[in-house]
Amino acid sequence: MSRFLNPAKIGLLALIELYTNGTVPTSSIVDVLSFITSHLIDNDISSSALSSNDRWRRAESTISLVISIADFEKVLIPHTAASGVPGRNLWYVFLHKLWKIDSLDALHEFFDNCSTLLAKTKEDLRRDVELGVPAPAPEVIQLSRNSPFGAFVRRSQLEFTRLRFHDAVELWKDFVKYRQTTAAYYRKKTPAFQRLSFDNVLLTGENEWGHAVEAIASVAYDEMLRDDPSATMPVSTDDIEKLLEFQIDQMQKYGNRIPLEIRHQFHDLIMDSYMVPSLSHYLSYLEAWRAGDYATSFDYLHRYFDYTMQNRDRSFYQYALMNLAVLQADFGCHKEAIAAMLETVSTARENRDMTCLNFALNWLFHFGRAHPEVTQELESKSQLGTGKESLAFLRSRAKETGTWSLWSSALMSEAKVCLSRGESIATALEHLVRSSQILVERNMKNMVGSQLSINIALWDRLGVTYLSATTCEIFLQCHARHSIFDDGLKVTSRQASMLALKGRYDEALEKLESLDADSLRAWKPSQYWHKFRGIIKLRRDLHHNNLDGAELLLSQLLQSKNEDLEPDLAFVIDTLHVECLIRRGNLEDAFTKVEDMVAELREGNKDIALRVRLLLLKAELLDKCGRPQKAFTIVVRAANVAWRARLIPYLWPAIGAIANVLSSLGEFEPAIQLLNAVLPRSLECENSAMTAKLYSHLGDANVGMAGKMPPKSNKRKEFLMKGVEAIEKAFNHYSSVEDINKQCEMMAKKATIMKVAGDYVLANDYAAAYLALRRDVAHLKI
Secondary structure (H helix, E strand, O other): OOOOOOHHHHHHHHHHHHHHOOOOOHHHHHHHHHHHHHOOOHHHOOOOOOOHHHHHHHHHHHHHHHHOOHHHHHHHOOOEOOOOOOOOEHHHHHHHHHHOOOOHHHHHHHHHHHHHHEOOOHHHHHHHHHHOOOOOOOOOOOEOOOOHHHHHHHHHHHHHHHOOHHHHHHHHHHHHHHHHHHHHHHHHHOOOOOOOOOOHHHHHHHHHHOOHHHHHHHHHHOOOOOOOOOOOOOOOHHHHHHHHHHHHHHHHHHOOOOOHHHHHHHHHHHHHOOOOOOHHHHHHHHHHHHHOOHHHHHHHHHHHHHHHHHHHOOOOHHHHHHHHHHHHHHHOOHHHHHHHHHHHHHHHHHHOOHHHHHHHHHHHHHHHHHOHHHHHHHHHHOOOOOHHHHHHHHHHHHHHHOOHHHHHHHHHHHHHHHHHOOOOHHHHHHHHHHHHHHHHHHOOHHHHHHHHHHHHHHHHHOOOHHHHHHHHHHHHHHHHHHOOHHHHHHHHHHHHHHHHHOOOHHHHHHHHHOOOOOHHHOHHHHHHHHHHHHHHHHHHHHHOOOHHHHHHHHHHHOOOOHHHOOHHHHHHHHHHHHHHHHHHOOHHHHHHHHHHHHHHHHHHOOOHHHHHHHHHHHHHHHHHOOOHHHHHHHHHHHHHHHHHOOOHHHHHHHHHHHHHHHHHOOOHHHHHHHHHHHHHHHHHHOOHHHHHHHHHHHHHHHHHHHHHOOOOOHHHHHHHHHHHHHHHHHHHHHHHOOOHHHHHHHHHHHHHHHHHHOOHHHHHHHHHHHHHHHHHHHHHHO
8 A cells, every 4th residue: 555646646647647648728837836735735635725525525535536537537537628629628648647557667657757847956957058958938837846736746655665566556557546447438539549558568469468458457457447435535544643643633623523424434434444544543433422332432542552652651641631621521420520630630740741730730620610519529639729729820820831721711711711700891801802803813713602692691691692693793704714613602602692682583593593503513512502502492382372392392302411411501401391380380390499509509609690580580589489579689690790890781670579568568669760760771681571571560660659649640541551551561571482371370460451451341351361361272283
């Protein structure tokens, strides 16, 4: 097996020779040179400017060029030749060049003549002058020795001279087989073409040997010329290694699995090659890991490092431990993952591998944030310190060593810590701006997704949903192709969540369905995607009062353990579970569920926004029980924490809950003042259910004020009409999210108010509308 050369590279050499001979017309030069360059420059298929599909399509074209000559035909057949037989296209001229290589001796001559394509050195020019050899004409194209084409020609020549005779014969046989598919076309265009024209030795000796030539051809070529659709063209070691490195780079950089077409083609190439590189075991490990096949991934991981460490001793041992820790963390073996990563830290220190050490410490910090119950004991007993100390150490070390990605990541982590603990927004913004400066200065496009994800969360916490949605759109339009698929998946999920809060469930599901199906073949993203779709459908079923369907979805979502879900996603599922219990009227179980969630958050020291959300849930449960006054302390504390942490989407519901408590105490006027103050800002959050609830509280407060006015007075009618107006707006917002129960409740309130106001006609209309909505509820249940 050749280390570098293969039949496709001989074709590229022939095409370069046609270009230097002036055979390629001016109008076709761009297409031909682009084709050659795309298969010579290594970084071309890994370019981050390409989308995920384009990158894999380019890799697939690299494989197809190796196994078939058809790619040359696609490029060359539309173009006419600038010289040669008139009317012949460039494809024919190219084939004529290849078929002139009609023996192993001709193949040697072909490579010997490649030196004429290169520009001569000063010594060569001086020798030609001494020998009287004329200098090449100015119009002759000669390749610079250091250009991509010149370097390719020189290396091809060198590799061919290094081949043993047996390997040169195998390369010749592979070339004959590679070219043979064009025999029918070339025979039509060339009358002199004969059955044995592929080998001039057999063609010349046919008259002398007679029928024995068939036996000689069979011995020489081992019947390889028979049409065998299952046969695969042998490839060079260089091609195999480049394709391996490309696939591993794509899987590590973007988190995708290998497309099935490329996977099958590459598997055939590996099986047909004489030597399987050990790196293929690492590729199999990544593929099995992304597919969720942990047993197989463990096997391939051990196999790869068993092969590599035989030659490299312990110099790469820390990377084996690091991969093992990440794999065990995904498998749910958290204690084993921590132990493996701590050993990675000690081994990296021993080997003075600062890159591995910094990555391991960064991983330990983020793992501790996601699973504090596992690392709580570790932080108190080890020398790693607390999370803030680890971040400060990582930031200083990254700055000293010039590890820009780690430095930016540490700054983003500090911003996330500030937000989750309810600390200064200005400090969090400062960290984000410093991180953004590093990303821009160092052109680290692959980390923009993480940066913008924190920006999206920041605008969302500040209640400016429009900016959050705009940032999502900017990322998907401009930066998604440079980032890992997980970033694109989470931003798209955030967009879908925003649409679901507005009641646009179909659009939200369409957003999720628009994601690349091939990228969703990876196990973790696929699980996240399915669960998020389930959450949107669950929310819609709850609003449609389809409690049987909602409980079925809940049972499926709750089967997964918390470690299999993102913390925020697990919390959303738990809150929807509480809402389902409330709609079932099972308030006791709902209250128990909320208390358990509060205890869990208190032990885990989780995000402060989740705590405020639970306080509001407790207040809502007490209101459902008819004891809103008991929630006064809870909602005041929730409003205080939300204000200090600038959690605007939770501040307005907390103020609304305070107004509801005031209304229950008969303090309607201050309740109206509070609600009128917060309602305009709540509209910026674009949460229809929250805004509807505030309008409902406002309607209740206005009706309460009307009850304090003298009967049949103008003030009484004025407050009743304000109450109806607020209830109408609440009904419209509940209608936008398709919450049928709440629509019925608002319609019943409107009918009651109209009856009190003495407008029996409108009261009857609202009552009829209420009954129609009830019938719709019954129809949905059926």
